[in-house]
Amino acid sequence: MGKNIIYLTSCHSTNDIATHKVRSGLAENGEIIIADEQTAGRGLQGNRWISRKGANLMFSLILKPENLRVADQFRLSQCIALGVAGFVASVAGPGVSVKWPNDVLIGKQKVAGILIENTIRGQMIAFSVVGIGLNVNETAFDNPRTTSLSAVTGRAFDLEEQMGSLLCFLEESLAILPAGDWQVLDDRYLNQLFGLNETREFIADGQVFSGVPSGITPEGRLIIFTGSGTRIFDIKEVSWVL
Template identity: 30%
Template sequence: MKIVKVGAIDSTNSYLRELMKQSYVKDATVVVAEKQHKGKGQGDNQWSSEEGKNLTFSVLIRFDELKVVHQFMLNYSISIAIYNVLRYYIPEKLSVKWPNDILSAGKKICGVLSECVLKSSNVNYAIVGIGLNVNQENFSDDLSNATSLKRILNRTIDRDELLEKLLLEIQYQIIGVRKHEFKKIKSQYESILYRNGVPSMFKNADDQEFLGRIIGTSLMGNLIVELEDESLKEFGLKEIKFI
């Protein structure tokens, strides 16, 4: 595993893409930044992080055979990997909010952005960007639902040690994706899914509120919700949000 450490850049995902334009980049290459000017989140969202306090990094993952229809298994496995590492720091009240935000007691501590490049019906490679709040203590008003390891534990965390643990666990979980152990991955993911099986209020893409109960996810990565009339409905990204 090759680790490239940089100072202030736009985003680690963008930096890694530029490296790939210049020459061949090996599988499991990692770019770690002290500061991102334009850190990316899901959709048009940005990931804001205080310089030198957190972990913002991207990993290149190449695949020989991963069908496009199973690309969300990558998201599942990355979420599981981060969860498995963080639970040794904060063993209680840790969960994964669909599709891949990591929460501690309902507050966001980590976000993941996977950008897949396709070749025919397969995933050629993916650039997985991860932003983890480690030692940042103060967050702006629009990030009032954010937290960090230091906030929770009241101590400074060794970022290099934490990064090493995360990268080892990510590599381990990706083995399952490459072996097509999709049922096992899906089951593990759903076991740590935020508010799974709990009646909750949601909004759909038309801003209509409704009561539902998450009962799982599909192999396509959609969220499966049981509605009040006991019917089941699948929701994709940007089609549903918690209230």
């Protein structure tokens, strides 16, 4: 991972560039496209990722998973989220969690976002483009629900050094995929899951409701226990109210 790195001072979206390489047949497993600035960075569900130039880590990792079925694609998301969360915890200390499906929080504030886009061949994942945005040295935030490693620790960080460390955490986490030990993966993910077994508020179908997140299905859907019974939601069907 990271043996081939394409560095850009500015681009529209590293995920778009990585996806173009995949479609052109030029992509390599473990290749990284990283930029100081993205003019059209994207997050989950079309949200924009805004970042000050040269302050943070914004990159896309191209992966060619071995024997990963489409039905198991959430397993990749779990590994990536756990790798990022592990790295953040190594720098920021306790209080790091994964907010389903794959935001990384320190306390209740978002420090990293992940966007995974897959290329499918038959029943298998041929390539995955993993976009990661991690606030490292950001100091000004439009949204009070966001933070950075620097804001939490009071330190300024060398981005290249932190990138190397983050890749080590990702490689370690991704090693679970070939083994296919989903129980270990689920246990680790639930151990990091924000709000697990706690009463939280959500929005679904335009309505706010209270519920207790109690787990994740193998397909990556969120299981929420409510007063009227258990409900299961896909990514686009529910959102958190922190």
